Amino acid sequence: MNRLLQGDVGSGKTLVALMTMLMAVDNGFQATIMAPTEILANQHYDTIKAFLGDLPVTVGLLTGSTKSKARVHLHEGLRDGSIHLLIGTHALIEETVQFHNLGLVVIDEQHRFGVEQRSRLWRKNDRPPHVLVMTATPIPRTLAMTVYGDLDVSVIDELPPGRKPIKTTHRFDNNRAPVYAFMREQLQAGRQIYVVYPLIQESEKMDYKNLEDGYQHIQEAFPGVPVGMVHGKLKAVEKEAQMQAFLAGHTRILVATTVIEVGVNVPNASVMMIESAERFGLSQLHQLRGRVGRGADQSYCILVTSYKLSEDSRRRIEIMCATNDGFEIAEADLKLRGPGDLEGTQQSGIPFDLKIANLARDQQLTEFVRNIARDILKVDSTLDLPENLLLKAQLRKRFAHEVNWGVIS
Structure with a gap:
């Protein structure tokens, strides 16, 4: 899974993330949620602990303020699998943080993290974990990836009852x-x-x-x-x-x-x-x-x-x-700033020159060609048929990086 969950602030994204993490735990995996600030990480920890109540799920909290003694206990629990859910800040991407079997990574307010920072969580398991990124306003690069089809999208399009638009x-x-x-x-x-x-x-x-x-x-x-x-x-x-x-x-x-x-x-x-x-x-x-x-x-x-x-x-x-619509704002942002580099780490601006399409204006065209690409891969997933060899050669040339940044939402 490589999915964007978009919903305006207060729409219930944290609850959706928790349910997804519990599914991972139920299947024998660990899950983690990375937040950009200690204030938000602490709030997630309190909220999730309250939601879980007496369920036999162990939750850990790791931030820059976590004391050394508590860190030792956390690291041991992560390595032996006794900690099921870990909530934290940038501290999660440190090399010393090793999981027993990480299956799901949730990145909250993903516009606050760089692409390379987000990619480090992918390396916490031999088999890359599923990724759920949550935001109220997708950054242009992520919006561009949804248009290209590399990132699936789920939208919470309603606010809780009684809320009024700002x-x-x-x-x-x-x-x-x-x-x-x-x-x-x-x-x-x-x-x-x-x-x-x-x-x-x-x-x-x-x-x-x-x-x-x-x-x-x-x-x-x-x-x-x-x-x-x-x-x-x-x-x-x-x-x-x-x-x-x-x-x-x-x-x-x-x-x-x-x-x-x-x-x-x-x-x-x-x-x-x-x-x-x-x-x-x-x-x-x-x-x-x-x-x-x-x-x-x-x-x-x-x-x-x-x-x-x-x-x-x-x-x-x-x-x-x-x-007040987050996607409308992100689309306007895309027009103002450009889509970002889909194969690199630049999150906005226009680093490549598309010969035909404009991502902000030509969404129908890009969706049309995305479906063509999907049909080709259904028939020939390794692009070994004679008619696809040129396409394969071009892709190899483009993705000759050590890290395939294009798959990181």
């Missing part, structure tokens, strides 16, 4: 008064708010809003409202404390960088304001927006930009305001 608006940064007035209304209604910045500190090279100044500014603009702050340079314990305070409602506004882009689940947070939104790509904006809209209340995303916008930036903002 309303997204665009505002310029010299007109903040109405935005702040709206935020005060939401706070008075008992809601919580995220404010996201692209930078932690002021940069001489980039004229973007930064978190440290923003934190002070938000405190001054909302006196008496408890404000928290979280960013990538905080220690894991400090980050967790800030997130727990926000989750418990002790802080009402959370000023953050993109460290909260994935996995944070606070149902009462119904407003997100993204500063210098032109600084972010479509995938990041969609992921950030997905931190709100997790409860039954109407949620809002406010994209704040300067007046100086490039044509691409303006188009990204328009797309975000027009749709």
Whole structure:
């Protein structure tokens, strides 16, 4: 299996992944799920442990913060097969992490990992494991692979009952008064708010809003409202404390960088304001927006930009305001950035020159030729028939790499 599971944030991808992993365990294999941040890995661990209850399934957690003593115990359990499910971050791809019989790899929010990073999990067993990649917004390279047919797709196209689509608006940064007035209304209604910045500190090279100044500014603009702050340079314990305070409602506004882009689940947070939104790509904006809209209340995303916008930036903002659909956003991303290198590690941009097809525009054509290729392989899977020898020679020439990156979603 080499499958993409696409579903908007909060649609139930984690539960689908868990059911798939349990099928692997039931057949004598181990399974692992790799998340891009410790916050998300910890959340998956807690969620999956709660789902499993008293089932005889042993779950391990491995992140950068895991102590040496606990790591020794984990490594032993993985090698002897007594640990069935492993949840972790990039720490999973270290050479020291060896499995007894890894059968399934789940990669969550796959746009946050490089192709080579994802490929290392394939080498954790003599027989490559099945792969399930999950995302709310597929990166262009993955979308291109679905068009080419190398990656199967499953779509969760519904949100849980009671969820309302997030309303997204665009505002310029010299007109903040109405935005702040709206935020005060939401706070008075008992809601919580995220404010996201692209930078932690002021940069001489980039004229973007930064978190440290923003934190002070938000405190001054909302006196008496408890404000928290979280960013990538905080220690894991400090980050967790800030997130727990926000989750418990002790802080009402959370000023953050993109460290909260994935996995944070606070149902009462119904407003997100993204500063210098032109600084972010479509995938990041969609992921950030997905931190709100997790409860039954109407949620809002406010994209704040300067007046100086490039044509691409303006188009990204328009797309975000027009749709909440992850695949629609990914297709727009494909048109803006190109498909990525299907046989290399580049995830977007246009590294090859297709003579006929445009992946974004000519999906029917690419699906048509994909079916022709499938029919050829059904009859002659090794391409040994005389009429297929030229095709075989060209494929050998193209795939003469040590690693066949093209099969890695």
